[in-house]
Amino acid sequence: xxxxxxxxxxxxxxxxxxxxxxxxxxxxxxxxxxxxxxxxxxxxxxxxxxxxxxxxxxxxxxxxxxxxxxxxxxxxxxxxxxxxxxxxxxxxxxxxxxxxxxxxxxxxxxxxxxxxxxxxxxxxxxxxxxxxxxxxxxxxxxxxxxxxxxxxxxxxxxxxxxxxxxxxxxxxxxxxxxxxxxxxxxxxxxxxxxxxxxxxxxxxxxxxxxxxxxxxxxxxxxxxxxxxxxxxxxxxxxxxxxxxxxxxxxxxxxxxxxxxxxxxxxxxxxxxxxxxxxxxxxxxxxxxxxxxxxxxxxxxxxxxxxxxxxxxxxxxxxxxxxxxxxxxxxxxxxxxxxxxxxxxxxxxxxxxxxxxxxxxxxxxxxxxxxxxxxxxxxxxxxxxxxxxxxxxxxxxxxxxxxxxxxxxxxxxxxxxxxxxxxxxxxxxxxxxxx
Amino acid sequence: xxxxxxxxxxxxxxxxxxxxxxxxxxxxxxxxxxxxxxxxxxxxxxxxxxxxxxxxxxxxxxxxxxxxxxxxxxxxxxxxxxxxxxxxxxxxxxxxxxxxxxxxxxxxxxxxxxxxxxxxxxxxxxxxxxxxxxxxxxxxxxxxxxxxxxxxxxxxxxxxxxxxxxxxxxxxxxxxxxxxxxxxxxxxxxxxxxxxxxxxxxxxxxxxxxxxxxxxxxxxxxxxxxxxxxxxxxxxxxxxxxxxxxxxxxxxxxxxxxxxxxxxxxxxxxxxxxxxxxxxxxxxxxxxxxxxxxxxxxxxxxxxxxxxxxxxxxxxxxxxxxxxxxxxxxxxxxxxxxxxxxxxxxxxxxxxxxxxxxxxxxxxxxxxxxxxxxxxxxxxxxxxxxxxxxxxxxxxxxxxxxxxxxxxxxxxxxxxxxxxxxxxxxxxxxxxxx
Numbered sequence: 001x002x003x004x005x006x007x008x009x010x011x012x013x014x015x016x017x018x019x020x021x022x023x024x025x026x027x028x029x030x031x032x033x034x035x036x037x038x039x040x041x042x043x044x045x046x047x048x049x050x051x052x053x054x055x056x057x058x059x060x061x062x063x064x065x066x067x068x069x070x071x072x073x074x075x076x077x078x079x080x081x082x083x084x085x086x087x088x089x090x091x092x093x094x095x096x097x098x099x100x101x102x103x104x105x106x107x108x109x110x111x112x113x114x115x116x117x118x119x120x121x122x123x124x125x126x127x128x129x130x131x132x133x134x135x136x137x138x139x140x141x142x143x144x145x146x147x148x149x150x151x152x153x154x155x156x157x158x159x160x161x162x163x164x165x166x167x168x169x170x171x172x173x174x175x176x177x178x179x180x181x182x183x184x185x186x187x188x189x190x191x192x193x194x195x196x197x198x199x200x201x202x203x204x205x206x207x208x209x210x211x212x213x214x215x216x217x218x219x220x221x222x223x224x225x226x227x228x229x230x231x232x233x234x235x236x237x238x239x240x241x242x243x244x245x246x247x248x249x250x251x252x253x254x255x256x257x258x259x260x261x262x263x264x265x266x267x268x269x270x271x272x273x274x275x276x277x278x279x280x281x282x283x284x285x286x287x288x289x290x291x292x293x294x295x296x297x298x299x300x301x302x303x304x305x306x307x308x309x310x311x312x313x314x315x316x317x318x319x320x321x322x323x324x325x326x327x328x329x330x331x332x333x334x335x336x337x338x339x340x341x342x343x344x345x346x347x348x349x350x351x352x353x354x355x356x357x358x359x360x361x362x363x364x365x366x367x368x369x370x371x372x373x374x375x376x377x378x379x380x381x382x383x384x385x386x387x388x389x390x391x392x393x394x395x396x397x398x399x400x401x402x403x404x405x406x407x408x409x410x411x412x413x414x415x416x417x418x419x420x421x422x423x424x425x426x427x428x429x430x431x432x433x434x
Numbered sequence: 435x436x437x438x439x440x441x442x443x444x445x446x447x448x449x450x451x452x453x454x455x456x457x458x459x460x461x462x463x464x465x466x467x468x469x470x471x472x473x474x475x476x477x478x479x480x481x482x483x484x485x486x487x488x489x490x491x492x493x494x495x496x497x498x499x500x501x502x503x504x505x506x507x508x509x510x511x512x513x514x515x516x517x518x519x520x521x522x523x524x525x526x527x528x529x530x531x532x533x534x535x536x537x538x539x540x541x542x543x544x545x546x547x548x549x550x551x552x553x554x555x556x557x558x559x560x561x562x563x564x565x566x567x568x569x570x571x572x573x574x575x576x577x578x579x580x581x582x583x584x585x586x587x588x589x590x591x592x593x594x595x596x597x598x599x600x601x602x603x604x605x606x607x608x609x610x611x612x613x614x615x616x617x618x619x620x621x622x623x624x625x626x627x628x629x630x631x632x633x634x635x636x637x638x639x640x641x642x643x644x645x646x647x648x649x650x651x652x653x654x655x656x657x658x659x660x661x662x663x664x665x666x667x668x669x670x671x672x673x674x675x676x677x678x679x680x681x682x683x684x685x686x687x688x689x690x691x692x693x694x695x696x697x698x699x700x701x702x703x704x705x706x707x708x709x710x711x712x713x714x715x716x717x718x719x720x721x722x723x724x725x726x727x728x729x730x731x732x733x734x735x736x737x738x739x740x741x742x743x744x745x746x747x748x749x750x751x752x753x754x755x756x757x758x759x760x761x762x763x764x765x766x767x768x769x770x771x772x773x774x775x776x777x778x779x780x781x782x783x784x785x786x787x788x789x790x791x792x793x794x795x796x797x798x799x800x801x802x803x804x805x806x807x808x809x810x811x812x813x814x815x816x817x818x819x820x821x822x823x824x825x826x827x828x829x830x831x832x833x834x835x836x837x838x839x840x841x842x843x844x845x846x847x848x849x850x851x852x853x854x855x856x857x858x859x860x861x862x863x864x865x866x867x868x
Contacts, residue, residue, distance in 0.1 A: 007606035011480065035470040040605035043477035046445065171474035172441035 003033045003041075010044040018057045025061035029160045038164060039171040046176035055178040055220055056227040062186035065160035067136060069192030071107060074144045077231075077283045078105045080193030081275065082184060084217070085117035087205040087355035088242035088380070092120045092150065093256035094264070094272040095279070097308035100148035101299040102276070104283040107143045109153040109191050113364045113372075116205065116355025118252065121152050122364075126250040126329050126374045130318030148312050158186040177213075181220040188230075195231040195282040197275060198222075202430065203240030205351025211236065211430055222434035231282050233434040237271065238426050241349040241384050244268030248363040248377015248398065250329040257326055260306040267383065271428055273297065278432070330375035332398035334405050340392045344418040346382050353415035354378060357408050361399055376400055378412065385425030437467045437475075444478040452491040459495035463594045469601050476598065476607035484612035489654055490661040492612065496620035499594035501570060503626030505541060508578045511665075511717045512539045514627035515709065516618060518651075519551035521639040521789035522676035522814070526554045526584065527690035528698070528706040529713070531742035534582035535733040536710070538717040541577045543587040543625050547798045547806075550639065550789025552686065555586050556798075560684040560763050560808045564752030582746050592620040611647070615654040622664075629665040629716040631709060632656075636864065637674030639785020645670065645864055656868035665716050670864040671705065675783040675818050678702030682797040682811015682832065684763040691760055694740040701817065705862055707731065712866070764809035766832035770839050774826045778852040780816050787849035788812060791842050795833055810834055812846065819859030 001023045010016060016024075024041065027033030050058065071078045079099060083089055096106045110132075113119035121132045134142065134151040143149045161183050168174045188196050198221055201207070202214035218234035225232025237243075244265045246255040258264050259272060277292035286292035299305050314320050322328045358364055362373035379396035382388065395412045399405035435457045444450060450458075458475065461467030484492065505512045513533060517523055530540045544566075547553035555566045566586040568576065577583045595617050602608045622630050632655055635641070636648035652668035659666025671677075678699045680689040692698050693706060711726035720726035733739050748754050756762045792798055796807035813830035816822065829846045833839035 004604050004606050007477075011477065011606050036468075036473040036601060037605055039470040039474040040477040040607060043441075043445065043474040044481065044606070047478065047481045167470060170438050171471055172438050172445050172478070173474060 003027060003037045007037060007041045007044060010041060010048060013048050015051050015054050016057075021054065021057045022061045025058065025065055025160045028163055029065040035167050039167050039173065042164065042168055042171065042173035042176070042179065045178060046173050050178035052220060052223040052227065055182055056224045058178065059182040059185045059189060059224050060228060062158050062160040062164070062182060063189035066158055066190065067156040068190045069136065069140065071140070071143065071192040071194070074140070075105045077195050078107050078143065078193045079195045079197065079279045079283045080106070080108050080188060080191060081197040081199065081279065082188060083199040084184070084201050084207050086201040086239040086243060087116060087118065087351040087358070088244045088247045088252065089118060089201070090120075090123060090244065090246070090252040090256045090268075091199065091272055091275055093123060093253065093309070094259050094305070095275045096148055096150055097260065097312060098272065098276045098296055098300055098305040099279045099283075101304040101308040102280055102285055102295050103147070104280060104285050105143055105147045107139065107149045107191065107193055109151055109157070109187070111153065114368060115366070116352055116359055116364065118247070118249070118364060120150070122372060122374070123249045123253045124150065126253045127313055127318040127322050130313060131316045134316070142315060146311060146315055148308060150312060151316070153187065157190045161186045177217050177220055181217055181224060185221055185224045189228055193230075195279070196225060197279050197282060198232060198234040199275060200234050200236050201239035202236055203238055203351060205242065205355050206239035215431070215433070218433045225434070233278055233282055233432065235275065235278060235432050236430040238428060238430065239351055240426055242351045242354050242380050243271060245379050245381065246377065247354055247358045247380060248361070249372065249374045250331065251377040251379065251398065254326050254329060257323055260300070260309055262301060267428060273300070274429065332373075332375040332377070332400060334399045334402055336397050336405050336409065337393050338395040338397065338409055338412060340388045340390050340394055342418065343389050344420060345423045346384050346386050346388060346416065347419040347423045348417035349380060349382060349384060350415040353411065354380060357411045357415070360411070361397070361404055361408050373400060378408070383425065385423050387422070437461060437471045441471060441475045441478060444475060444482060447482050449485050449488055450491075455488065455491045456495045459492065459499055459594045462597055463499040472598060473601050473605040473607065476602055476605065476610070476613065479612060480607050480610035486654060486657040487661065489612040489616055490658045493616040493619045493623060493658050494662060496592050496594040496598070496616060497623035500592055500624065501590040502624045503570065503574065505574070505577065505626040505628070508574070509539045511629050512541050512577065512627045513629045513631065513713045513717045514540070514542050514622060514625060515631040515633065515713060516622060517633040518618070518635050518641050520635040520673040520677060521550060521552065521785040521792070522678045522681045522686065523552060523635070524554075524557060524678065524680070524686035524690045524702075525633065525706055525709055527557060527687065527743075528693050528739070529709045530582060530584055531694065531746060532706065532710045532730055532734055532739040533713045533717075535738035535742040536714055536719055536729050537581070538714060538719050539577055539581045541573065541583045541625065541627055543585055543591070543621070545587065548802060549800070550786055550793055550798065551641075552681070552683070552798060554584070556806060556808075557683045557687045558584065560687045561747055561752040561756050564747060565750045568750070576749060580745060580749055582742060584746060585750070587621060591624045595620045611651050611654055615651055615658060619655055619658045623662055627664075629713070630659060631713050631716060632666060632668040633709060634668050634670050635673035636670055637672055637785060639676065639789050640673035649865070649867065652867045659868070667712055667716055667866065667868040669709065669712060669866050672860050672862060672864065673785055674860055676785045676788050676814050677705060679813050679815065680811065681788055681792045681814060682795070683806065683808045684765065685811040685813065685832065688760050688763060691757055694734070694743055696735060701862060707734070708863065766809040766811070766834060768833045768836055768839050770831050770833075770843065771827050772829040772831065772843055772846060774822045774824050774828055776852065777823050778854060779857045780818050780820050780822060780850065781853040781857045782851035783814060783816060783818060784849040787845065788814060791845040791849070794845070795831070795838055795842050807834060812842070817859065819857050821856075
């Protein structure tokens with residue numbers, strides 16, 4: 001088999017066989033296929049597409065390119081979740097302990113933020129001592145003992161995906177549904193969970209800007225799951241406006257803690273309860289979403305979810321006093337509140353603009369190598385559809401200095417659209433696939 | 435400007451600007467754009483195409499990536515020719531001295547053979563001492579003094595094309611009309627001639643298998659010439675069967691010598707006279723093809739073309755005794771003649787099969803690094819349409835040993851198709867463009 005013949009086959013619109021895909025991914029992993037062949041192939045895949053079977057074969061080949069975790073000895077079903085990324089999306093911090101508190105093991109490897117999209121690991125960095133670099137063995141032991149793990153991706157998981165993603169980033173081959181789907185799912189397959197909830201964000205602040213693209217991506221990922229013997233469900237959720245109130249690392253952790261205590265923002269709380277309910281159904285802990293909902297509400301309200309989160313922090317080495325007394329968490333020296341200078345209805349709060357403003361404040365990274373400031377961020381006090389009076393607070397800005405705060409203020413006001421007439425609120429969810 | 439944005443623009447079906455193409459080719463040349471970006475871009479070009487203006491900008495950028503020759507001080511018009519490559523195509527060896535003998539300077543840089551396609555330089559290697567590595571200054575001086583140069587491509591000509599071609603060869607991006615056209619024409623533009631005859635071969639033994647593809651390629655190359663201020667004409671000529679009789683390096687040189695003496699095979703002679711006539715019209719040495727034809731026939735018949743070839747060989751350091759006494763040229767120890775075992779009409783002599791058989795005999799290269807045997811080859815005694823009787827000679831095989839000759843014999847018989855009924859002869863030319 002020759003790499004160039006596989007490239008030519010895809011170039012000429014033919015479907016690749018499992019053997020050809022395995023050969024190609026193996027070659028990318030061991031370096032026998034050079035990056036200039038991989039990038040030409042990726043462009044051919046982007047432009048000519050892949051069948052669900054090809055995408056599944058690609059996903060499995062990438063999953064098999066490194067270590068894979070076998071969780072079958074831990075429980076009949078271990079669940080995982082994945083969000084395609086958004087602004088203010090601190091869902092994992094609440095949902096993982098909530099689901100684990102319901103008796104369903106949650107083993108999750110999270111990522112760091114990039115661009116306007118935040119990452120769970122950065123938020124957890126607000127807790128001194130919390131380890132996000134567990135080894136494979138530590139992951140397995142803790143999942144078995146505690147029923148919950150929230151750590152970073154082990155370096156040995158799906159190395160082919162890491163090589164290919166780095167190349168796609170600089171060759172214009174990121175925006176391919178088969179390549180995006182296989183990148184996400186290869187890591188999920190390798191991480192071993194047999195039930196996976198995918199939260200596919202759609203809107204201004206998401207990777208997928210249209211419902212149609214989000215739906216296609218969700219369908220492919222669910223198909224990969226089906227063809228790989230995993231139970232996968234995708235929820236398409238709104239990311240036109242930020243989720244919840246807080247955007248920024250310590251701010252989002254604080255909001256997650258509030259939510260675990262039953263005091264979170266309504267939209268975020270609802271997002272968490274729905275997500276957790278889906279996971280319970282996927283994990284056979286409930287026969288229906290209604291039944292699941294009753295269980296998760298109880299585990300949130302009786303403090304079990306909070307206790308699970310505390311145990312998680314303690315077990316992974318975090319200083320629990322920081323979450324028991326969140327005033328100890330990193331904060332910013334300058335805080336200003338932007339107030340409405342008019343009456344009206346909120347027609348748009350562009351999540352991408354809010355996310356980019358948070359990056360400029362220092363809460364996120366423009367490039368992977370950038371360092372971040374855990375205390376800075378934005379509180380978004382408004383939602384699309386709300387009726388606002390002059391003087392009502394719109395945003396709070398937490399910044400390292402006045403100049404930074406003022407620059408953010410101008411930018412944030414540009415994220416808003418107003419209407420004289422009533423505007424409908426945005427839905428939290430659009431649909432469920434799988 | 436960033437390379438990835440240019441890739442994305444082409445990926446998304448937009449036409450690239452001259453500045454973008456210049457930036458990309460400059461980057462390929464100086465190494466600031468890595469090969470994995472170049473290959474992704476090449477795949478996007480192959481799949482999404484280029485306008486004539488883009489292809490012209492690409493050609494000019496590649497021509498400008500290295501040295502360019504200015505021939506304007508030598509003569510008002512210098513002509514060049516290029517064949518897209520075929521089997522038995524020794525045209526340059528006859529046409530270049532013939533045209534030069536008509537008083538029109540011919541400055542040509544030729545290539546070596548690859549695959550089933552032969553190359554002029556390999557044929558010239560049969561003459562001991564003949565130099566194919568003239569420097570730029572030697573090229574200019576000889577063109578000025580003698581009016582003819584036949585050498586290899588200077589290493590400094592269109593280096594971007596060399597880099598890109600090497601990459602295309604291993605990334606499935608060879609078969610793109612804009613990339614093929616710009617590759618050919620960039621070297622022609624850089625070599626400085628202002629009138630260029632393109633011999634676009636079509637058929638089994640050519641790069642272009644269909645008349646439609648050959649026509650498209652010819653049209654693009656003529657358009658590049660027009661947009662670059664050069665006079666370019668393309669002739670589409672048949673390469674379903676080998677051209678002339680001889681296939682193999684010394685054998686083809688011998689046939690060229692015979693033709694310069696007026697004894698060449700009819701089809702090859704006609705091909706040379708037509709090509710030379712087109713070049714005279716392009717070079718303003720004749721007002722019409724009829725007028726040009728009379729001149730070239732005279733210069734062939736009165737020995738001027740042969741004398742010009744002798745002068746060329748002597749000037750470039752070749753031992754002229756080898757062409758004056760061609761029995762001194764390299765030859766093969768084993769010669770067998772394949773005879774017809776039936777009566778019938780020849781319906782097909784597949785030029786690709788004949789060319790591949792010649793490569794197997796040692797006359798050509800499967801890979802660039804392979805060495806070749808100058809003496810071996812094939813004489814093709816038949817043409818499509820001919821009526822053959824049992825016992826008539828079909829092929830002569832010149833081989834290094836019996837085993838090699840026997841293997842070639844079997845292969846050559848498979849290149850033939852027979853018919854019980856009369857078959858029309860193949861045309862020499864299909865059409866002229868430009």
